Amino acid sequence: xxxxxxxxxxxxxxxxxxxxxxxxxxxxxxxxxxxxxxxxxxxxxxxxxxxxxxxxxxxxxxxxxxxxxxxxxxxxxxxxxxxxxxxxxxxxxxxxxxxxxxxxxxxxxxxxxxxxxxxxxxxxxxxxxxxxxxxxxxxxxxxxxxxxxxxxxxxxxxxxxxxxxxxxxxxxxxxxxxxxxxxxxxxxxxxxxxxxxxxxxxxxxxxxxxxxxx
Amino acid sequence: xxxxxxxxxxxxxxxxxxxxxxxxxxxxxxxxxxxxxxxxxxxxxxxxxxxxxxxxxxxxxxxxxxxxxxxxxxxxxxxxxxxxxxxxxxxxxxxxxxxxxxxxxxxxxxxxxxxxxxxxxxxxxxxxxxxxxxxxxxxxxxxxxxxxxxxxxxxxxxxxxxxxxxxxxxxxxxxxxxxxxxxxxxxxxxxxxxxxxxxxxxxxxxxxxxxxxxxxxxxxxxxxxxxxxxxxxxxxxxxxxxxxxxxxxxxxxxxxxxxxxxxxxxxxxxxxxxxxxxxxxxxxxxxxxxxxxxxxxxxxxxxxxxxxxxxxxxxxxxxxxxxxxxxxxxxxxxxxxxxxxxxxxxxxxxxxxxxxxxxxxxxxxxxxxxxxxxxxxxxxxxxxxxxxxxxxxxxxxxxxxxxxxxxxxxxxxxxxxxxxxxxxxxxxxxxxxxxxxxxxxxxxxxxxxxxxxxxxxxxxxxxxxxxxxxxxxxx
Numbered sequence: 001x002x003x004x005x006x007x008x009x010x011x012x013x014x015x016x017x018x019x020x021x022x023x024x025x026x027x028x029x030x031x032x033x034x035x036x037x038x039x040x041x042x043x044x045x046x047x048x049x050x051x052x053x054x055x056x057x058x059x060x061x062x063x064x065x066x067x068x069x070x071x072x073x074x075x076x077x078x079x080x081x082x083x084x085x086x087x088x089x090x091x092x093x094x095x096x097x098x099x100x101x102x103x104x105x106x107x108x109x110x111x112x113x114x115x116x117x118x119x120x121x122x123x124x125x126x127x128x129x130x131x132x133x134x135x136x137x138x139x140x141x142x143x144x145x146x147x148x149x150x151x152x153x154x155x156x157x158x159x160x161x162x163x164x165x166x167x168x169x170x171x172x173x174x175x176x177x178x179x180x181x182x183x184x185x186x187x188x189x190x191x192x193x194x195x196x197x198x199x200x201x202x203x204x205x206x207x208x209x210x211x212x213x214x
Numbered sequence: 215x216x217x218x219x220x221x222x223x224x225x226x227x228x229x230x231x232x233x234x235x236x237x238x239x240x241x242x243x244x245x246x247x248x249x250x251x252x253x254x255x256x257x258x259x260x261x262x263x264x265x266x267x268x269x270x271x272x273x274x275x276x277x278x279x280x281x282x283x284x285x286x287x288x289x290x291x292x293x294x295x296x297x298x299x300x301x302x303x304x305x306x307x308x309x310x311x312x313x314x315x316x317x318x319x320x321x322x323x324x325x326x327x328x329x330x331x332x333x334x335x336x337x338x339x340x341x342x343x344x345x346x347x348x349x350x351x352x353x354x355x356x357x358x359x360x361x362x363x364x365x366x367x368x369x370x371x372x373x374x375x376x377x378x379x380x381x382x383x384x385x386x387x388x389x390x391x392x393x394x395x396x397x398x399x400x401x402x403x404x405x406x407x408x409x410x411x412x413x414x415x416x417x418x419x420x421x422x423x424x425x426x427x428x429x430x431x432x433x434x435x436x437x438x439x440x441x442x443x444x445x446x447x448x449x450x451x452x453x454x455x456x457x458x459x460x461x462x463x464x465x466x467x468x469x470x471x472x473x474x475x476x477x478x479x480x481x482x483x484x485x486x487x488x489x490x491x492x493x494x495x496x497x498x499x500x501x502x503x504x505x506x507x508x509x510x511x512x513x514x515x516x517x518x519x520x521x522x523x524x525x526x527x528x529x530x531x532x533x534x535x536x537x538x539x540x541x542x543x544x545x546x547x548x549x550x551x552x553x554x555x556x557x558x559x560x561x562x563x564x565x566x567x568x569x570x571x572x573x574x575x576x577x578x579x580x581x582x583x584x585x586x587x588x589x590x591x592x593x594x595x596x597x598x599x600x601x602x603x604x605x606x607x608x609x610x611x612x613x614x615x616x617x618x619x620x621x622x623x624x625x626x627x628x629x630x631x632x633x634x635x636x637x638x639x640x641x642x643x644x645x646x647x648x649x650x651x652x653x654x655x656x657x658x659x660x661x662x663x664x665x666x667x668x669x670x671x672x673x674x675x676x677x678x679x680x681x682x683x684x685x686x687x688x689x
Contacts, residue, residue, distance in 0.1 A: 017534070085412060
């Protein structure tokens with residue numbers, strides 16, 4: 001996994017609540033057996049005017065010019081700003097894969113759906129929860145200034161505006177450690193193999209049916 | 215202080231707790247399907263890792279499989295969509311390579327993973343159950359700690375049999391009293407989501423309790439827990455009672471002989487203690503619940519069938535006002551339009567929410583002696599597994615449905631998410647027993663209305679939404 005330390009980038013605003021993972025990456029693209037290549041189909045139904053299918057040449061498809069990611073001022077954005085309950089619905093990890101593949105490194109919203117939030121950390125993408133009022137302020141500032149950028153500093157746990165305002169955010173210490181260092185958590189868990197084996201032995205004595213083979 | 219059911223399940227599975235409060239949780243069962251597992255197996259191969267306990271995993275293809283009998287007779291080779299075919303083939307190859315038990319296409323036990331697990335007794339009370347699918351919450355109906363995970367976590371569970379977790383909050387949804395005749399688990403859960411909202415359960419494990427929940431069959435409880443995720447909660451739970459135990463007796467993977475009694479004794483402890491503390495409690499009067507119909511593009515946009523599309527003035531905030539405006543437009547509905555005036559183009563009865571035998575029976579009871587309205591282009595019934603299909607056929611339900619003009623399909627996820635050929639056309643309204651009414655979920659531009667199986671069958675007959683209770687009284 002790639003590490004996340006400090007990211008400064010253009011902010012793309014999506015002013016809606018309950019952005020679901022079907023919207024982030026529609027189901028027809030889940031048929032891929034790879035982890036990469038989902039970026040061109042991020043928000044496919046909002047981004048293009050035609051119906052997208054796997055294998056299409058996306059550069060030739062008609063764009064919905066009014067969609068935020070198609071507007072010239074937001075090209076190259078790496079921070080996504082949205083409203084509450086971002087990432088609700090399906091557990092598809094293709095959603096953070098698509099955001100990452102497009103070039104986003106952080107998503108800021110007042111709240112996130114649990115599974116999506118969790119999936120982000122496995123992929124070097126940082127979900128940041130900020131209060132409604134701060135998110136409101138950021139939406140206003142983004143609208144007012146073309147090329148608006150935010151700086152996200154994970155080790156300091158702070159989002160910094162161009163006006164040098166600093167907004168602190170929370171993140172689990174372990175997740176932060178993994179993200180800062182780009183650590184693969186399977187390897188870390190396997191360091192505790194003895195504890196897992198001990199657990200299995202104790203549990204097998206009490207609830208043996210749980211260890212029957214399927 | 216007493217423990218909640220969730221506390222008990224959690225405590226029984228903690229392998230280790232770190233300083234920051236995250237825990238390593240042991241996983242008893244992993245269910246696998248073709249969409250969210252290929253990258254996990256690939257990850258194991260690249261890292262040269264071996265599965266920790268492969269016999270804890272059970273796989274079946276469901277999302278991509280065609281539901282037409284013609285395509286199904288040829289197995290994987292019969293899948294017309296080449297991309298879907300590769301994905302199903304990849305699951306088959308991975309199961310063979312790693313030695314995972316699979317109910318492949320052509321096996322009568324194949325079906326939707328959340329129907330198959332309980333049906334086989336592969337889901338048991340007191341287990342931790344995970345699957346790369348958010349509707350894994352379904353299995354909580356058996357007092358199993360079950361939730362959806364992403365593909366990286368599927369790989370993590372394959373490699374370590376554990377998951378890194380932070381304990382959720384305890385939420386109790388208490389449905390007091392009895393529901394009226396004709397009200398199903400689906401109506402209860404849609405009503406609950408309407409009350410608490412799609413983020414109402416974020417960060418929580420919801421335990422559903424109260425007389426109305428106790429009165430539900432295991433199938434009804436599965437429908438309720440299935441949609442916990444639509445209320446934002448990864449986990450839905452119902453405590454063990456005699457119905458739980460009766461359902462599991464003699465299932466293929468349920469414990470046998472002396473282990474059965476040992477297991478049952480343990481299962482009976484899987485209830486919240488009387489003095490357990492919940493972080494959040496929501497009380498619902500069962501008698502308030504009418505048949506529910508979703509009108510918009512989020513499961514919280516739901517009203518009783520006798521109701522109307524809400525007016526903008528009823529919105530609670532600017533954000534909700536914008537959401538509703540977008541939903542009116544997408545759904546092609548006007549504020550204050552009556553729900554019964556919505557004309558249907560298609561009807562879908564199926565999905566991990568409502569494709570079990572009780573659901574098929576409910577649809578057939580409404581369809582019996584009636585005909586699907588000529589204005590309805592298609593009304594399909596997709597059983598949740600080959601075994602549900604066989605059971606329904608043994609009861610003659612397929613004949614009732616076919617006679618009424620419904621299609622009788624092969625098992626799979628089908629039009630719930632339209633990864634196979636079953637889908638809506640742009641602008642089409644569908645009465646659907648599935649779980650999500652998101653934009654484009656059932657096909658680009660498709661307009662989904664979430665309902666119970668009886669309500670979907672009634673809508674198919676009438677051609678528009680109608681209170682199924684009036685039709686049952688007629689009959």
